[in-house]
Amino acid sequence: MAANGLALLIASACTAGATPAIAVAPQYDTTHVYVASDDFERFVKSFLATFGGTASKEIIANVTPTPSTTKSQIIHAPVGTLSVFGYVTPIPAPFGAERNGFLVADFDAAIAAARADGAGLIVAPFEDAIGRNAIVQWPGGVTMQLYWHNVPPHYPALATIPENRVYVAPEQADAFIRAYLAFSQGTVVEDDRKAPGIEVGEPFHTFRRVLIDSRFGKTLVLATDGQLPYPWGRETTGFEVADLDATILKAEAAGVFVVVEPFSAAGRRTAFFEFPGGYIAEVHTAAKS
The missing domain is CATH 3.10.180.10 (2,3-Dihydroxybiphenyl 1,2-Dioxygenase, domain 1)
Structure with a gap:
């Protein structure tokens, strides 16, 4: 090697x-x-x-x-x-x-x-x-x-670690988690099998949410029925900010659309942004206690 x-x-x-x-x-x-x-x-x-x-x-x-x-x-x-x-x-x-x-x-x-x-x-x-x-x-x-x-890059450290948001079928969740844990040498931080469906646009359902942490960063596994309203499932990354409302003002001034208005769930406030070109991102901040 x-x-x-x-x-x-x-x-x-x-x-x-x-x-x-x-x-x-x-x-x-x-x-x-x-x-x-x-x-x-x-x-x-x-x-x-x-x-x-x-x-x-x-x-x-x-x-x-x-x-x-x-x-x-x-x-x-x-x-x-x-x-x-x-x-x-x-x-x-x-x-x-x-x-x-x-x-x-x-x-x-x-x-x-x-x-x-x-x-x-x-x-x-x-x-x-x-x-x-x-x-x-x-x-x-x-x-x-x-x-x-070939030449090692040197990137600045991040202020907050983004989430790699992975949607999988419930019957394939364990296989993905097992494989990814072995590869990333990560750990399961949380495994909620009855997470509130509002997090994935299904307020009358529950789903399985698994958070994995490793040196690759955070991976959030969302095992759902796939019957998701737009734009859920289109986002691949969740970005954490210190002030969601201030970030929304900056985004809208830059021509970004807020396609899901802020809502609270799982200890955070969340919104979904659509950037020029159609890129969708989840953006969240820790809910105030």
Whole structure:
């Protein structure tokens, strides 16, 4: 197993015989956002105006193993990191379906661990200009990209850790949780099998909500019947802010629509935003006691 510079960014202590730690830190786990090329700049500006932060220089490149061209930019916001893509050619399958990209400390070890833990390799490892990538799919159909950089990146720490919001069928929840826990070396923080349905737009039902924490960050598993009103299920990430009302004012001034007005549940106030280009995000703050 080849060593690389990213190993310096992770804890080196592992129990004998345990799977090596492969996660780096939450700020390196990016939400993937696909918008039309014409909406690209509007989306980036509106997201930064809403949450603050900075963006890398926009580039135009091929980031897939087959011919394609996309605008690409990284957003570094206090609430999370985004990889934004605005394709100027058709998007080759299955790109566009992955929800996020996880930076790993050792690429080969991560691929081997994902496969051993039950993930399918739906895009075999490939190289781009700055590193290596692959796309894996977990039980329940949850798809994500694993990536590694030739030169270790250095991103600022986050003010709040975003939630990777995963919707799965109830009968596949245990399989996903088991596989993802093994891969992420995470822990279950909460497992509520009778969570109030208002959290997923179904106020007269309950559902199962499982919160997992790991070095990859927070993962919120939502096992529902799938009969969800818009926009629930369209969001892949939940962003935590200190003041929801102030954030809404910034968002609306930047051309963002509040598609679900604030409501209280599970110890938080929540709203859903729709950004230029159609990207949906859950935004929440801890409820005042």
